Amino acid sequence: MLRPIRALAAAAAALALVCACNSASGGSLPGKPGDAAATRGVSAGSIKVGGIVSMTSASGYSKKDTDLGARARYLRANAEGGINGRTIDYVGAEDDGQDPGKNLAAARKLVQQDKVFAVAPMSSVTFSGADFLEQEKVPTFGWGTLPSFCGPQYIYGFNGCLVPSPGGTLNQTWPEGIGQVLGGAKGKSVAIIANDSDAGKFGIRTFQQGFAGAGFEVAYAKASVPATAVPSDWSAYVKDILASDGGEAPDAVVSVMQTPNNIGLFTTLKRAGYRGLLSDPTDYDPALLAKDTTRQALDGVHVLLQFEPFESANPRMDQFKADIKAASGGREVPLNMHMLTGYMSADLFVSIALKAGKDLTVAHFQNAARSFSDTGTLVGDRAEPKGQKESFGCGALVRLKDGAYEVSVPFKCYEPVPFK
Helix, strand or coil, X not given: CCCCCXXXXXXXXXXXXXXXXXXXXXXXCCCCCCCHHHCCCECCCEEEEEEEECCCCCCCCCCCHHHHHHHHHHHHHHHCCCECCEEEEEEEEEECCCCHHHHHHHHHHHHHHCCCCEEEEEECCCCCCHHHHHHCCCCEEECCCCHHHCCCCCEEEECECCCCCCCCEECCHHHHHHHHHCCCCCCCEEEEEEECCHHHXXXXXXXXXXXXXXXXXXXXXXXXXXXXXXXXXXXXXXXXXXXXXXXXXXXXXEEECCHHHHHHHHHHHHHCCCCCEEEECCCCCHXXXXXXXXXXXXXXXXXXXXXXXXXXXXHHHHHHHHHHHHHCCCCCCCCCHHHHHHHHHXXXXXXXXXXXXXXXXXXXXXXXXXXXXXXEECCEEEECCHHHCCECCEEEEEEEECCEEEEEEEEEECCCEECC
């Protein structure tokens, strides 16, 4: 947990010790009878916050660095005086193992036992705890890639709602970016593949509309890959994809899946002679380059980002890198997108809480959120409650080439399209 700190350097040096300590800031301010949730986790000197992150999974995929990103942002907030005089007491993230039952159990623990005011970050492919957190009026922040980030009052995507319900809008970063790489979408075809899960089915539904809206022919769109285990044989999937455009291969193959699946799919496509564009939304991680087989599988792949690339020359990116280094005890660590999702989840919470003022209650927090906006962040311009219905519409593409990432489409904001 994080204790009050006076300087960022001191915080970084003491991080290992601080994380092992018990917090004494579990008290709450007096509230109305029967309205304990209004000030749960808020004391005179601190605000208690927790997270839910898939630290482990059956496939070996991990989002553990999401927790480090959140810690980095909270450390800096505390070094700058906290939130209107209160320090952030971050109790860390619960591991849900990408299991729906554990996700709900983690939400219950954070609220009922740890008594947190907010959950930031929440990063998983499952969010079965969403209804509970909404019912308990717990402000919750994460990557808005699941339907639960679209519509509820107390749940916020750090870059908005990415899987809206009919009547909302779609972020066009991915199709517009791929269109730029291919020299235009007109006359180009795309195959979209995802896991057989709720997240995968929503991904297919949304991206199928998005790519069609950008002018692509969607030749293949299936959520058919098992969600619980990585296939040992990808040949059947690849055969279908390579014949999807009237018996020919599509111009682009887009995977809405995680790294272990992408490695298998892309390797098999390359071995089958596919020379079109490959893209996914997850494989922006220098640690993936450590193994030759992984590096070869992902070489040439364009990765969707919904934030400024680490390679960009942006003062806010410089700040992010400094904060991560401080939270890592002064060590240089390889950056990855999970760190950024944790960092920006925490950043949106901090920004709204600062606006809510000294008298921090859930009601005051929600009032502040209803008229919140800022500009020039690492995810573009933000606004609430807009972000609970549509995305902030910004992003970039990076490509792995010769063992290093390079920006293939610079960070830009695009006009969203209606979701049907």
